[in-house]
Amino acid sequence: MELLRAVFVDPFAQMVAAPDLLAQTIWEGLVAGVLYSLIALGFVLIYKASGVFNFAQGIMMVFAALTLVGLHEKGVPAWAALILTIAVMYALALAIERLVLRPLVNQPDIILLMATFGITYFLIGFGELVFGGNPKSMITKELLLPDGALDLHILGGKVELQKLDIAAAAIALIMVVSLATFFQRTRIGRALRAVADDHQAALSVGISLDQIWVIVWFTAGVVALATGIFWGARSEVSFALQVVALKALPVLILGGLTSVPGAIVGGLIIGVGEKLGEFYWGPLLGGGIESWLAYVIALAFLLVRPQGLFGERIIERI
């Protein structure tokens, strides 16, 4: 009885008793969730267009952030470093298509997956070689990102919103909306979806797979850069940061590997779920449940909907 009360009654009583704390927790969850969504979005983009699960997505994020900071350290002004980093991500996409994807076209998925492991280790080595392995701090001020906090006096208390988090959420929102529009309503967007659906048919209407792959990897690279900037600002820019990409896995399971809206909603659910879990239920287990709760949520989901919230159901005729 004691235990049931502690699990099912007390946490909710706390929520009602202190709504400002609840709002604070949800806000923090949403912010983390937005960033998970962005990482998951990078995975989804590449998976949809080339059927590759891109293990290197996490390191691409670190590499992009590292390039940005590293260039700035070497005396390049922040805005120029940003443009240069975008150019570097384009060059990376071009190189990956030319040197990895093209020679491996039509190979089994597992080979392509292994190739992305290769890309991961290459980027770690290359990044260290050029910019060094020391953790760096993100150049938030130079990029004109706001700092400080915004205090809202609501719900009988104080809710504190970090301005940086607000900026992250706004930029993520802009990126997601523009990507969705781009996918739905333009020629290249249609071509991307066409390639995702059927390679052969896409070729037959004159869509060049090579070109599409470059565009997709470049888009994923830009998304990685945005994620890298905000994750980097929350902690620091180091290779250890790539493990947050693993947080995208439960998001992908929840949202479905093929769905852009799934990545968004999945990210938010995971973000909010783990913050609420940590804050209200964590003490029961002695805390620290944030690091694994997401996987449990995803696992529970797998049992019910293996294709994820928005993923395409795979129906095979036999």
Next chain:
Amino acid sequence: MKAETDDILLAVEHVSLSFGGVRAISDVSFDIRRGEIRAIIGPNGAGKTSMLNVVNGFYHPQKGAIRWRGRARARMKPYEAAAQGIARTFQNVALFKGMTTLDNIMTGRNLRMKRNLFWQALRRGPALDEEIANRRVCEEIIDFLEIEHIRKTPVGALPYGLQKRVELGRALAMEPELLLLDEPMAGMNREEKEDMSRFIVEANRYRGATIALIEHDIGVVMDLSDRVVVLDYGRKIADDVPEKVKSDGKVIGAYLGVSH
């Protein structure tokens, strides 16, 4: 009538294709004249689809050459073939299943739309004008194929006969010089076949597409085609006007089996 020899759009010359040790096509030659409907027939496994795959660049023959508009063609990728005016449909419908009918047909305009990534991303000015102009072409094709009612339906949800029609629409949206149709009427009932035949004839007469057609329904082939090439076990066994082919002993043998 059509010019006899000087207006050859595509010539296949001594083409051989094999996969490992299996010969799919052995030393086949034939040509397709501008403006005609050319049927390719033969029993299952005769190499008909392989032939279309060679023509639009999915396969590269080990031997032989292909002359396109009178010039020998270098090894070509499918999207390059598409850029040169070769469109096709597939035996087992290859549509973009998650996309609507309209979007599927719009992909056929891919090569006609030139605006770059930058304008596309902004979706303003020239890119928008271009989008609208090409949308108009697609709407006209949708009218022609009588599929207005399914414009916004994802094609994966459509019945087979309509999917075939959307696929034809996508190929027509490319305004191809040569249209390759791989069993466009497979699995259709008579009424659907009649509709499809009408669309093929009109595409040929009024839209100026030269057509290469693989079809199993001999009645349809006899009605539609100007000339017929017959393949059997990867070899060409007949090449003539439909009436002659119909009474050719080797063709009858290939279809019905002969006692040796």
